[in-house]
Amino acid sequence: xxxxxxxxxxxxxxxxxxxxxxxxxxxxxxxxxxxxxxxxxxxxxxxxxxxxxxxxxxxxxxxxxxxxxxxxxxxxxxxxxxxxxxxxxxxxxxxxxxxxxxxxxxxxxxxxxxxxxxxxxxxxxxxxxxxxxxxxxxxxxxxxxxxxxxxxxxxxxxxxxxxxxxxxxxxxxxxxxxxxxxxxxxxxxxxxxxxxxxxxxxxxxxxxxxxxxxxxxxxxxxxxxxxx
Numbered sequence: 001x002x003x004x005x006x007x008x009x010x011x012x013x014x015x016x017x018x019x020x021x022x023x024x025x026x027x028x029x030x031x032x033x034x035x036x037x038x039x040x041x042x043x044x045x046x047x048x049x050x051x052x053x054x055x056x057x058x059x060x061x062x063x064x065x066x067x068x069x070x071x072x073x074x075x076x077x078x079x080x081x082x083x084x085x086x087x088x089x090x091x092x093x094x095x096x097x098x099x100x101x102x103x104x105x106x107x108x109x110x111x112x113x114x115x116x117x118x119x120x121x122x123x124x125x126x127x128x129x130x131x132x133x134x135x136x137x138x139x140x141x142x143x144x145x146x147x148x149x150x151x152x153x154x155x156x157x158x159x160x161x162x163x164x165x166x167x168x169x170x171x172x173x174x175x176x177x178x179x180x181x182x183x184x185x186x187x188x189x190x191x192x193x194x195x196x197x198x199x200x201x202x203x204x205x206x207x208x209x210x211x212x213x214x215x216x217x218x219x220x221x222x223x224x225x226x227x228x
Contacts (some may be wrong), residue, residue, distance in 0.1 A: 012143075013083050015060065016205055017163055017177065017187035020145075024182045028068060029149040033218035035066060036120060042138040043115065044160065054208070055128035058221075060119045063073070069118050073222050077101040080143045080224070087142060090193040090200040097141065101224065107139065108226045113137040117223035123159055124216055129209040131164055133190045136227035144189050146207075151181040156215030161185055166204040167194070176210075189223075 024032075035041050036059070043062040048054045061069060081104070082098040082177050088095055108114070117136060121129070134144060149158055163175045177185050188205040188224040209217075 001183070007057075012186060013086055016165065016192040016203075017175070017185060018188065019177060019179065020184040021180070022182050023147060023184040026067070026071070026151070026181055029147075029182050032066070032068060032120070032220055033083070033149045033167045036122060036218070041066065042120075048127075053132065054128045054130040056117050056121065056123040056129060056209075058087070058121040060227075061116055063116050065116060065118060071222065072145075072220075073118060073224065074101050076145055076186070076222065077104070077224055078140075084142050087193050091202060092200075104224065105226060108137075108139045111137065111149065111228075113139050113140050113226045115227040117153070117221075117225065117227050119221045119223070121219040121221060122216065123156070123209065123212045123219075124210055125214050127159075128211040131206040131208040133206055134221075134223050135190060136223075136225060138228075139225050140189060141224035142189050142192065142218075143186060145184050145186045145222040147184040147222070148179040148181055149218040150219055155181075156212055156217040157211035158211055159217045160210045162208050162210055163187060164206050164208075176186065186198075 041061060042059040044060045046058050046085060064070070078099060081099060086099050102142045113136065117134070118144065145163065161177045163177060163181055165173045167173060187207060191202045191204050193200045194203040
């Protein structure tokens with residue numbers, strides 16, 4: 001998969017998110033959603049309302065990841081590492097991310113972050129995900145992806161993916177990102193560079209999901225840093 005050919009890397013670099021259309025086929029979407037009841041595939045199950053995260057559920061995959069999830073994580077990383085290094089250059093940060101996911105995960109594991117973070121999320125009627133950031137330790141890769149596995153209008157209604165940019169000394173800016181089954185949104189985990197009159201500065205971003213009106217919505221989340 002040549003990921004750089006299916007999305008606008010300049011839009012990602014400049015706005016902090018981009019959409020990859022038809023990243024995976026509907027049949028594979030259904031197959032990934034069908035993994036939900038297979039408990040042996042997962043290392044941890046979270047009920048959001050117990051922690052104040054919103055309403056809904058998610059499960060972190062265990063290693064070894066299911067082959068489609070591993071392939072996506074491996075395929076997405078190299079081009080995103082290029083963008084991540086550009087961001088650090090703009091912000092004057094010395095850190096540079098290695099060219100391969102294997103080398104980056106080695107850095108995570110050396111820092112004590114060894115637990116896999118790709119996850120499967122399930123929402124039902126009335127469920128939602130509060131605005132948040134997915135930070136799991138000192139080592140953070142600044143970009144992540146979410147793939148919509150369900151079909152809007154057929155499987156569910158509502159449940160829009162949302163991004164909020166918290167701009168320094170300005171009011172926050174919100175963005176609703178429309179997705180179809182198999183589409184992925186690639187977006188900022190925590191902070192990204194933004195161009196101001198005095199040069200580049202950091203701007204914080206959070207993401208979430210609006211309330212589902214009806215049906216059932218599954219999402220695959222792909223995070224590139226492992227957890228402590």
